[in-house]
Amino acid sequence: MPSSKVDLYAAIRRDTRTGMSGCAIEKKYRVGRRTIVKALASAWPEPRKQLPPRASKLDPFKPAIDEILKADPDAPHKQRHTVTRIWHRLMDE
Structure with missing residues (x-):
């Protein structure tokens, strides 16, 4: 498993160029079809969404x-x- 999301995206693109199927990539890296599509669309993953601060129960x-x-x-x-x-x-x- 690649250590970061950037490395994962690079590995997915590399395996796609060698002719590996989408299903095989999903099983190899344990990711979904959306992740593969995003990796093929862009070399850089989207930044994480910032969640709004939650109120404390106290x-x-x-x-x-x-x-x-x-x-x-x-x-x-x-x-x-x-x-x-x-x-x-x-x-x-």
Whole structure:
């Protein structure tokens, strides 16, 4: 298997020039027909699509967590909140 997509595209084009069938190339490199068509159309693969940033599941709880953590520096060392204690407190509320 080629190490990069550029190498894969080059190998597909090389095997096509030698007369290897599309089905044989699919089996050899474990790719689909679309990948072979793209490799024959262009020497360079398309850049990856940038996904939009996703919202965190913690976003609704961040203000409550911030309040808990702001109160912690005043508390004695043994009474400060751990992640588990914060989670239990949020579950109770």
